[in-house]
Amino acid sequence: MKKYLIMAVSAATLIGGVALFADDERYERKVYAKSEKAVQPDMPKKKLNEFETLYQKECGSCHMAYQPEFLPKRSWSKMMDTLDNHFETDATLDVNDHKTILTYLTSNAGDSKYTTKHFSKMSNSVPRDEAPLRISQTPYFMKEHRGIPKRLIEQKEVKSIANCAACHTTANQGIYSERAINIPNYGRWDD
Amino acid sequence: MKKVLTVLWLSATLGLAAPIEGYMQTLADEAKKTDASFSGFDAKRGEKLFFSEHVGKKGKKISCASCHTNDLNKAGENVFTAKVIDPLSPKANKERLSDVKNVKKWLRRNFNDVYNREGTALEKGDVLTFIRNY
Numbered sequence: 001m002k003k004y005l006i007m008a009v010s011a012a013t014l015i016g017g018v019a020l021f022a023d024d025e026r027y028e029r030k031v032y033a034k035s036e037k038a039v040q041p042d043m044p045k046k047k048l049n050e051f052e053t054l055y056q057k058e059c060g061s062c063h064m065a066y067q068p069e070f071l072p073k074r075s076w077s078k079m080m081d082t083l084d085n086h087f088e089t090d091a092t093l094d095v096n097d098h099k100t101i102l103t104y105l106t107s108n109a110g111d112s113k114y115t116t117k118h119f120s121k122m123s124n125s126v127p128r129d130e131a132p133l134r135i136s137q138t139p140y141f142m143k144e145h146r147g148i149p150k151r152l153i154e155q156k157e158v159k160s161i162a163n164c165a166a167c168h169t170t171a172n173q174g175i176y177s178e179r180a181i182n183i184p185n186y187g188r189w190d191d
Numbered sequence: 192m193k194k195v196l197t198v199l200w201l202s203a204t205l206g207l208a209a210p211i212e213g214y215m216q217t218l219a220d221e222a223k224k225t226d227a228s229f230s231g232f233d234a235k236r237g238e239k240l241f242f243s244e245h246v247g248k249k250g251k252k253i254s255c256a257s258c259h260t261n262d263l264n265k266a267g268e269n270v271f272t273a274k275v276i277d278p279l280s281p282k283a284n285k286e287r288l289s290d291v292k293n294v295k296k297w298l299r300r301n302f303n304d305v306y307n308r309e310g311t312a313l314e315k316g317d318v319l320t321f322i323r324n325y
Contacts, residue, residue, distance in 0.1 A: 061274070062269055062272055062274055063269075063272045063274055064274075085248070087271075088248050088249040088250070089248060089249065089271070089300070089304055090248065090299065090300040090301075090303035090304055091300065092296075092299065092300065093296070094292065094296065156273075158273075159272070159273040160271075160272065160273070162272065163272065163273055166273075
């Protein structure tokens with residue numbers, strides 16, 4: 001009897017262990033692929049992965065998890081201070097998660113470190129005395145999107161200017177090149 | 192030997208019991224505290240809470256079904272951001288109701304979004320009962 005018990009317990013442990021391990025590996029690969037392009041590792045890589053995964057999970061469940069480089073630190077601080085009314089929605093978080101995500105956002109903000117071209121342009125275009133909450137209200141963003149007809153933005157496949165990935169097909173990987181643009185019911189966009 | 196086995200069996204079943212059961216019990220205790228005549232949660236009441244429309248936080252008339260759709264076995268879509276929402280029913284989506292922290296967070300947020308206030312223990316228990324039995 002005892003033998004069976006030991007066997008059963010060790011089998012369960014083994015299966016659980018393998019499942020956990022496999023899960024870890026998958027996460028690692030996914031997050032690396034994402035962060036290489038978009039995020040310069042100012043934070044230790046392991047920590048960055050953990051923080052980024054939480055950010056993706058928590059904020060990405062309602063909308064795209066916008067790359068933090070798009071806005072300056074002051075914008076993200078204000079954002080995290082007003083989550084109880086986040087664009088008229090309750091987006092409040094558990095205390096620990098709140099702390100982690102605030103750290104992730106502010107330490108990867110556009111004015112916190114070196115960023116690749118298009119990211120820094122967005123954040124750097126914000127006047128110093130302003131802290132916009134919408135990336136779409138930064139001057140550089142508005143300049144880049146001003147030629148797009150309203151109907152293409154309001155159509156059901158896009159719904160709002162905040163839905164980056166509807167047209168920027170690789171937005172989730174942090175790639176917003178012109179080549180990767182495909183506007184639903186319109187196609188490529190040339191400036 | 193028998194004693195050891197019993198202890199092991201007990202800890203195994205406790206470990207396997209869904210964490211949501213513990214949360215349901217907490218809600219039931221709370222509901223009983225506010226109303227001594229409380230006699231258990233009710234899926235029918237939960238269903239009504241789920242489908243009834245209210246002017247929510249955004250000033251628009253919505254219900255839970257506005258995003259989660261009328262069929263809980265189907266994927267929904269955030270009515271404001273167009274982001275896809277996985278099915279709410281644990282039958283169609285095994286991840287659902289498996290993480291109590293997540294359940295608490297979404298009940299808090301979504302009651303505020305639709306009802307403009309937090310839900311009571313009774314309401315939360317009723318809605319969860321409706322979802323679990325869907």
